[in-house]
Amino acid sequence: MGFTLKIEGNESLFYGENIVQMVTASLDTPNNVRAKSTQMCLTLQIAGKLQADDNGSINSQTVKLFEWSMIPPEEEDVYRTVTVEFNHGGQCFRRITLDTAFVVDYDERYSTSSGVGDFFMIIRQKADMIKNANVEGNVALAGGLGDMATSLGQGTGIVNNKTNATDAVGRAIASVAMEKVLQKVDPSETASSINAAIQNSNK
Secondary structure (H helix, E strand, O other): OEEEEEEEOOOEEEEOOOOEEEEEEEEEOOOOOOOOOOOOEEEEEEEEEOOOOOOOOOOOOOHHHHHHHOOOOOOHHHOEEEEEEEEEOOEEEEEEEEEEEEEEEEEEEEOOOOOOEEEEEEEEEOHHHHHHOEEEEOHHHHHHHHHHHHHHHOOOOOOOOHHHHHHHHHHHHHHHHHHHHHHHHOOOOHHHHHHHHHHHHHO
């Protein structure tokens, strides 16, 4: 389980799970609204470590985040594409992309007792571009099944047949599941041997 942060503008930045520690996403509107408001704010709050380099270097690339926060509003690179992913259980549980994002606030806290310190930043999508923001769920799961189907199809003559490849995935998953069940209820493996014989006769 962990977070990754990718920032794309005049330069491309990437921070992995060893850097990013916490992400909060929120869509805020004024409290006194009585209908869907046009005054919406889509915000990401990101916290992480200032230094997590494997080689012990103190020149952490998180300084690039500080530099981005100081770009004046009249410069084009003040707006960048930000993608945050929350990975859990071997899949991408949530992916949030802001294509016109800017830094609202940036803070660094330095410490002599624990590592080098921490950073905390607030990133917001440009107000008139909120409709361009994108939120996805279970992204890696869908891609993973497709890759598995292609892999199973190689060498069997069904690489370009998506229906047959999908059927192969289903049969493989069902077979593994059946074996697990039989191992629990049939320690002698008698039923398991029968099941294997049935599978071979169906090939």
